Amino acid sequence: MxxxxxxxxxxxxxxxxxxxxxxxxxxxxxxxxxxxxxxxxxxxxxxxxxxxxxxxxxxxxxxxxxxxxxxxxxxxxxxxxxxxxxxxxxxxxxxxxxxxxxxxxxxxxxxxxxxxxxxxxxxxxxxxxxxxxxxxxxxxxxxxxxxxxxxxxxxxxxxxxxxxxxxxxxxxxxxxxxxxxxxxxxxxxxLSLPLRKSDPALLALLDAQAEALLQAVSQVAAPVAAFRLSLVALIREGHTSLDALARAHHLSTRSLQRRLAEQGLSFQALLDGTRRQLAEAYLRSPDLELSEIALLLGFSEQSAFTRAFGQWTGMAPANWRKQHLRDPL
Missing domain, CATH: 3.90.1520 (H-NOX domain)
Incomplete structure (x- = not known):
């Protein structure tokens, strides 16, 4: 074989x-x-x-x-x-x-x-x-x-x-x-049986690692940081909607949009920016496969991640990795 x-x-x-x-x-x-x-x-x-x-x-x-x-x-x-x-x-x-x-x-x-x-x-x-x-x-x-x-x-x-x-x-x-x-x-x-919960300590570690990566590449205002921290966990679980983030903060979607607008952001800009920054940080790690990065970013398919990354950077993830793998953050 x-x-x-x-x-x-x-x-x-x-x-x-x-x-x-x-x-x-x-x-x-x-x-x-x-x-x-x-x-x-x-x-x-x-x-x-x-x-x-x-x-x-x-x-x-x-x-x-x-x-x-x-x-x-x-x-x-x-x-x-x-x-x-x-x-x-x-x-x-x-x-x-x-x-x-x-x-x-x-x-x-x-x-x-x-x-x-x-x-x-x-x-x-x-x-x-x-x-x-x-x-x-x-x-x-x-x-x-x-x-x-x-x-x-x-x-x-x-x-x-x-x-x-x-x-x-x-x-x-x-x-x-x-x-x-x-x-x-x-x-x-x-097939319809529910799954046991993931190890909360492990998930907290994954979230903390992701937030640390974000902090290393981009500092944001405190209100945005709180929304971005919640978004990290939601992204990993594939919950990437405005409504999901609003529920996580016990806000209406209109209130969340208003608070983001006060910081000069839309929800889509926050989502795309967070995903792109995480993607670039993950791509610098040779231990993560592209399919694993797609999962960590909440994409249902690796091809969807590849398309999104191309829209953000104009490059395929594999090509971006070749150019930046040895570069410091």
């Missing part, structure tokens, strides 16, 4: 698992990845080593049991800001390349339920890789909702293992092997 890769934050799952076995993952696998991505062959070799160290069946399921939103980085935490499981899965699908860029995922809402399917267009990564990925997604739905959800059906392209009982126990549904594609079918009634 060429150019297949996955997020380093996801790879941390294996280090935590080995540590739980009383082993030193740094001695076995080397230091934790320093970049954003890990190449698929590196991940596969690490899983093979773990299997040799722990030869019990269904290693993939034991690994997946430890997954949580933090292993999906910014994408995971952004998904937790969604109102229900369906919206979170849609967000994960749109930005899945930031976490698991192996085979493309196809998501379709059918009469049976929500079908998520991975073909073999870019090759077959192997049973350990496939099973860990799909089991992790199922475990993530449980982490998101706080419920032990059971899919309706799970399919794998890989050969049937000698003992399928661990798979039936983990997924709680029929599991088929040697199928044309890797496939997960989720029950329709589960």
């Amino acid at each position: 060429t150019e297949a890769r996955l997020a380093a934050s996801y790879v941390h799952l294996l280090y935590e698992y080995l540590r739980g076995l009383g082993l030193d993952p740094h001695k076995l696998l080397g230091p934790l990845p320093s970049g954003h991505f890990v190449a698929l062959p590196t991940w596969r070799a690490a899983l093979d080593l773990a299997q040799a160290l722990d030869p019990r069946p269904a290693l993939s399921l034991r690994l997946a049991a430890g997954i949580s939103a933090r292993h999906f980085g910014v994408v995971g935490f952004a998904a937790l800001a969604c109102p229900n499981l369906f919206a979170a899965l849609q967000r994960l699908e749109r930005f899945h390349n930031s976490v698991y860029d192996v085979n493309p995922a196809q998501v379709e809402l059918t009469a049976q339920g929500l079908c998520i399917e991975w073909g073999t267009a870019r090759g077959r990564p192997g049973a350990l890789v496939d099973e860990t990925a799909l089991a992790s997604l199922v475990q993530l739905t449980r982490d998101f909702t706080g419920r032990r959800l059971a899919p309706l059906q799970v399919d794998f392209v890989n050969p049937r293992p000698l003992d399928t009982s661990p798979y039936l126990s983990f997924f709680g549904c029929p599991v088929y092997f040697e199928q044309p594609s890797t496939r997960l079918l989720l029950a329709t009634q589960d």
Whole structure:
């Protein structure tokens, strides 16, 4: 498989698992990845080593049991800001390349339920890789909702293992092997389940970091600073309307517009200015992917962020980053 890769934050799952076995993952696998991505062959070799160290069946399921939103980085935490499981899965699908860029995922809402399917267009990564990925997604739905959800059906392209009982126990549904594609079918009634709340301490940290970035590039009057601080959290959650900001300050939209006008601003100017300043600050960080920056700025698609940034600066985000990555703020 060429150019297949996955997020380093996801790879941390294996280090935590080995540590739980009383082993030193740094001695076995080397230091934790320093970049954003890990190449698929590196991940596969690490899983093979773990299997040799722990030869019990269904290693993939034991690994997946430890997954949580933090292993999906910014994408995971952004998904937790969604109102229900369906919206979170849609967000994960749109930005899945930031976490698991192996085979493309196809998501379709059918009469049976929500079908998520991975073909073999870019090759077959192997049973350990496939099973860990799909089991992790199922475990993530449980982490998101706080419920032990059971899919309706799970399919794998890989050969049937000698003992399928661990798979039936983990997924709680029929599991088929040697199928044309890797496939997960989720029950329709589960899609409307609300998500547990994100870690408030983490969200406060994200907001504080964003505000610190804004302070570094642009000082504003105190009234505007208060509105901008509220807007930082709203932007991350995708709530970028005048009405949302007004509600956050217990104001009518007309009162908010009047107060902004007193500072020589419109709401759209405040929104665009805040987003642009944050975008430029985030682009200076080599650790953030463009898709993650789009999420932090409340865009539903990376393409929407690219269009907006082009309107602000006349440049594509990637080109702007190349010119400014090494520049001080």
